[in-house]
Amino acid sequence: MANQNFDSVEAQASYGIGLQVGQQLLESGLEGLVPNAILAGLVDALEGNMPSVPVETLHKALREVHERADAVRVARQAALAEEGQQFLDENQKREGVSTTESGLQFSVINQGDGAIPSRTDRVRVHYTGRLIDGSVFDSSVQRGQPAEFPVSGVIPGWIEALTLMPVGSKWELYIPHQLAYGERGAGASIPPFSTLVFEVELLEIL
Secondary structure, eight states, rough: OOOOOSSSSSHHHHHHHHHHOOOOHHTTTTSOOOOHHHHHEEEEEEEOOOOOSSSHHHHHHHOOOOOHHHHHHHHHHHHHHHHHHHHHHOOOOOOEEEEOOOOOOEEEOOOOOOOOTTOOHHHHHHHHEEESSOOOEHHHHHHHHHHHEEESSSOOHHHHHHHOOOTTOEEEEOOOOOGTHHHHHHBBOTTTTOOEEEEEEEEOOO
């Protein structure tokens, strides 16, 4: 708000709280919310005023808005799952792509001749992770620092791939959502039911 004064610590803290509440509402998936009405509700609550709308009406409206948001979320997740399966169905037809019994797909960019890790090993790798639209959500290559972790501590698609890869190999992995983060997703960058693509270089068994 252009004319608001945020000079005092109290005003700055209050504005910060408002930002946090707004961000939470934005991430909630609730659509059609009216900012001025949210502000009026905050003011009434903070000043101890009686609600301007009957409580029963509020509860009914909240239920309806949440039900709409749930329906939209389910539809979006179903679309993501379908898009991922279509991607995998087409991808497995490509020359050089192998598909395991679990549904993991991979192509060999470079095949190393080192040892193959077991589930109990710890490894050092370079990787870049992408969604099927090509957007990068994580990359040790971009950070310029290889990642180290136990083989058993990663998603199922990675565990399977790492226990097939000789050290020195670089593979591209195409991981169905059920071998990745499934219906949970992972933060804001990996939505639920996302098929993931990783370029993985196995540098060393530690």
